[in-house]
Amino acid sequence: MIFREATRQDLPVVLALLADDGxxxxxxxxxxxxxxAAIEADVRNELLVLVDADEVVGCLQLTYVPGLGQGGRERALVEAVRIRADRRGDGLGAELMRLAVERARGRGCGLVQLTSNKRRGAAHRFYERLGFARSHEGFKLHLGQDPDQHPEP
Structure with a gap:
């Protein structure tokens, strides 16, 4: 297994992983x-992939958020965690998360946080098995904009 930053060539596979759950x-x-391009250029963002035999089998995004809480330490926000459907149950998700937490710890983060869609019960049980606690309620406000309809900033 190789854990590395995603390259542009990985983008179609990563998007297929994200689309797998609908x-x-x-x-x-x-x-x-x-x-x-924005993720790649931003030192506070990492799109990471787990590769087995030259095939991307998992991905996640880590965003490092500065803040005054946690003694002024950054927090790591984990998003877009996916393992290819035919490889689930092999322990790859736990390994991917272990590596992400290790990366955040090495950067000096005070905590690792994530949100998960309420419909993903199996994912919630998975995160709890890894030691994550349901400590907050999350809220989102969808703005209803199609990103393809807006010019580049």
């Missing part, structure tokens, strides 16, 4: 290209 659409759009 929450995203598959295929690389201009908005995806811009988002990948």
């Amino acid at each position: 929450t995203e659409r598959a295929g690389v759009s201009g908005a995806h290209e811009r988002a990948f």
